Amino acid sequence: MARYTCSFVVSVPIEHIQPLMIQLLQESSLDVQYYTAEYIMAREIPGHIPFSKLVTVEVLMDKTTATDTEVRMNIVIKNEELPLQLNNHCRQVFDFLKQEIENNRNWQLIESISG
Template sequence: MARYTCSFIVSVPIEHLQALLIELLQDCDLDVQYYTADYIMAREIPGNVSFSKLVSVEVLIDKSTATEAETRLSIVMKNEELPLQLNNHCRQMFDFVKQAIEHSRHWHLIESLAGS
């Protein structure tokens, strides 16, 4: 199973963050399937890749440490594909969504920490 994680600290009012993230995920051709005040789950829309390569995304919004100035959020992207190649489909989608978050005009990116 391929799995990639990243944490961000963004400057945006917490009450707007969830709606902005849902819009960003939809703009990345992901179907938002479930969300709460501090969690969003989306999946890649079937049709372009095999079922095992379909990517799911979980976004966790850390409301417990959020301030007026900044909010921490984490993303986890995964699929059933074995990551036999460094540049696999899950990694490509991860890089695409990560770049969309980092370059969004809706907030100021304070920090981005990529995991593995």
């Protein structure tokens, strides 16, 4: 199973982070399956790639450490594909979403840590 994680601290009011992340995921061709005030789960839409390569994205917004202007988000991107190649499909989606979050015009990136 391929699995990539990253953590971001962004400067945005806490009440705006969830709708902005949902919008970003949808604009990235991901279908938001489930969300709460602190969690979002989205999946790739079937049809263009094999089922085992379909990526799931989980976003956890840490409201316990959030301030009025800063929010920490932890992102997990995974699929059932064995990561036998460095540049596998899951890694490509991870790199794309990481870039989208880092360059998003709706907030200012303060910190980005990949794991």
